[in-house]
Amino acid sequence: MEEKKFDANSIIGFLLLGAIMLWFMYTNKPEEQVQETQNTETVTEAQQFGAPVAGNLETSPLSDSIANLEAQKRLGDFAYSASLGSKENGTTVIENELLKITVSNKGGQITEALVKNYKTYDSLPLYIIKDANAAFNINFGTTSNRIFNTKDLVFQPELSKSGENTILSMKLKVSESKFLEYRYELKPDNYMLGFSVRSVGLSAVINSSNAINLNFDLKSYRHEKSIKYENQMTALVYEKEGGKIDDLSISGDDEEEESEVSWFGFKQHFFSTILISETPLKTAKLSSNTLFKDVAKDSVFTKAFQVAAPLALSGGELNYNFELFVGPNDYELLASYDKNIENIVDLGWGIFGWINKHAFIPLFSLLGGFISSYGLVIILMTIVVRIFMSPLVYKSYLSSARMKVLKPEMTEINEKYPGKENAMKRQQETMALQRKAGVSMMAGCIPALLQMPVFFALFRFFPAAIDLRQQGFLWADDLSSYDSIYKLPFTIPMYGDHISLFPILASVAIFFYMRMSQSQQMNMQQPAQEGMPDMQKMMKMMMYFSPIMMLVFFNSYGAGLSLYYFISNLLTITIMLVIKNFIIDEDKIHAQIQENKKRPEKKKSKFRQRMDDAMKQAQEQQAQQKKRK
Known part of the structure; x- marks a missing residue:
């Protein structure tokens, strides 16, 4: 029988093979918050910059490099925007004599809207939007089989002036020449905010076969002393099909799907947030839910509003011009914009509204x-x-x-x-x-x-x-x-x-x-x-x-x-x-x-004559029935 000998080369080979397997398993371990559905990855803000860093620990060049690689892997074409270093919690303020608007880097959306010249019933500053009560989001897919929600991603702010107007450009960049942009423009002494959504050079990035959805949600704050009365005056109002004004029920939860929606407004008793589209939204799903239930209990909110509408591409790009009104329900002020949005003020239907508009106002x-x-x-x-x-x-x-x-x-x-x-x-x-x-x-x-x-x-x-x-x-x-x-x-x-x-x-x-x-x-x-x-x-x-x-x-x-x-x-x-x-x-x-x-x-009118003849005939029939009895 042959004697077995110690083979050092085999042992070294097995060790190297084991190390390679451990390295492979480590580098390919399942990532948190990555959800795959039909080979499509949904990317959230937490994944954009890798794992969060606790406390004030400094990161090494190696950890920065790893984070960038992670971002590159998850964000694909939008990894460039993540590499620019804008802070997630960073904000930019634009304001005039009437409004103070705060826009967050995260989502490029308005996180605070202060109406300056008004106070709440308890003398506090009057915010229409604050503390995450509103969310504006565009959901879209890319050619790399990823689904993005803009509310979770970080935009790059650029502030400028055009005459007396303040312009804020929020860009989600693929490169310096390719980006998705939210553009805000605020004029002096005005409650109307210019707002546009456009993409530049993204026709090869956005997957046109996937639905592109705009979502705008808002929970309406209580601003008045009588929350019950305020809730009765709070509703989602909209214009559809070339000028028809409609609204959702104020008495309970309601939902409608409408076509050709040119504007919709989250109307509170005395203040509204109205989004006006230059190109009517082909379809829109609108819903309203009552949050205020019990008059005996205090409540911060009255109703929750949600609007979802698909957006269409033009030449492979997004190009929508909106206007956003944030301010008081003053009929004459709203009428001055010539957008038909004064109809958000409920003055009654038909002749009642006509009397109010032309006489009492x-x-x-x-x-x-x-x-x-x-x-x-x-x-x-x-x-x-x-x-x-x-x-x-x-x-x-x-x-x-x-x-x-x-x-x-x-x-x-x-x-x-x-x-x-x-x-x-x-x-x-x-x-x-x-x-x-x-x-x-x-x-x-x-x-x-x-x-x-x-x-x-x-x-x-x-x-x-x-x-x-x-x-x-x-x-x-x-x-x-x-x-x-x-x-x-x-x-x-x-x-x-x-x-x-x-x-x-x-x-x-x-x-x-x-x-x-x-x-x-x-x-x-x-x-x-x-x-x-x-x-x-x-x-x-x-x-x-x-x-x-x-x-x-x-x-x-x-x-x-x-x-x-x-x-x-x-x-x-x-x-x-x-x-x-x-x-x-x-x-x-x-x-x-x-x-x-x-x-x-006087000579009887034809109508009077017919009435008299009918009464006479009925009287004769009565008399005949009496004789038969």
Whole structure:
């Protein structure tokens, strides 16, 4: 048998092979935060610069070289931007007299937006964007099978001037001549920020077969005293399909997918963030979620908004021109930009909005131009509106007086034709009497109906008037919010945890107004007929129901709106008393009616003739049915 000998070369070979295997395993160990899906790597900011360095430890040239190699491996074409050394937490500020905008190197996005000339309800600086409540991101793929999110990458800032305008260019670079750029331009004394997104020389880098998505998210901060009221006025509003204005539900979570979106706005009660696209977004998915749930609990935010929209390449490059408005919901200010964004202010639909735009906004601005107290502006505006509407009040009251004079004769007709079988005959005789006397129930209803658009227009106007914000009057410290005179130690459902005085005064005034109106309406009401509901009882219920509803729901509404209703009802009561006691003479009205009855009846209109024929035919059918029975 051959004796085995020690082979030194074999041992050395095995050791070298083992060392090579250990080196291979070490250099190819799985990296943290690298997620592969279908051979496509998603690159985040943590991977852009390699592993974070703890404390203030200095890095050696070797570690820097390793970090650069790691960045080269993960970022591919965008490794050059990572090598330029811009700090992740670095920021650049651009500002004018109205805005202070802070843009972060990370993501090249706005991280702070301060509206300078306004304060929060608790006298703090008013930030629309702060502490990561907003995120702007573009998600895209590259030809090297990587997916990038711009919000995770570090841009290179370049600040410059163009005349009086401040320009900030944020570039994510492939090289000095190839980059993705966010360009911000701020003009003096302006809330509108020029904003463009473009790529230069990236047609060979961006993978056109992958979707390129813009995402803009924002959680709206609470800025007003009544968070419940503010939440009711907070919504995502947008313009689509060549001028159609729409919004998501304010009462709960909502989501829509729309086409041809030219602008969308994250609207809060008195402030908005609006992104306007020069080229309408072909499609956009918009969503809104309510963060404020419980009035008894304090909340920092009201709603969370999200917008996602695909971006199209032009010649292999991105090229989008936007404008970004960050500022107050001042209707005239927004209208001055000629972008249709003034429609973000809810002034009511149809005729209500038209009245506000063409009557009440100019009137309010005119009065506010020479009166410093907005409480007095509301009172004076209410007086003007009531004087303007007084002819309608007069017409309504005059019709009521005529019906009152005619009521005894209508009672005689009811007594002459009693019972259900004579209902048609009673109605026919009553209408003939009114026509002959020159009296019509519609003459009293039409003036009341004509006042309704004004009523609803002002209901929308005062909550939208930013000029009332933080303006005090008497005991109210803010006419745009509730005027609490006592804080309750508990919360009453629907009412709240405080007592507001102006809604109480408005409720008392509306009670007496409805009491006067009830007697007026009863004069116009025909005598009670068999089988008909008791209108008097219904009107009594309304007399108590309306003030109670106002007392409950207006407790958390703006004091300016309650002040208007209080003054308006007082003035209406005064006008009605003046008309009743000093203008209308019932004896003269009675004499006029008697004269009218003596005149030959005018030829019936075709409509009146058809009505009379239909009533006559119905009466004959009734008579035939009675004979058969």
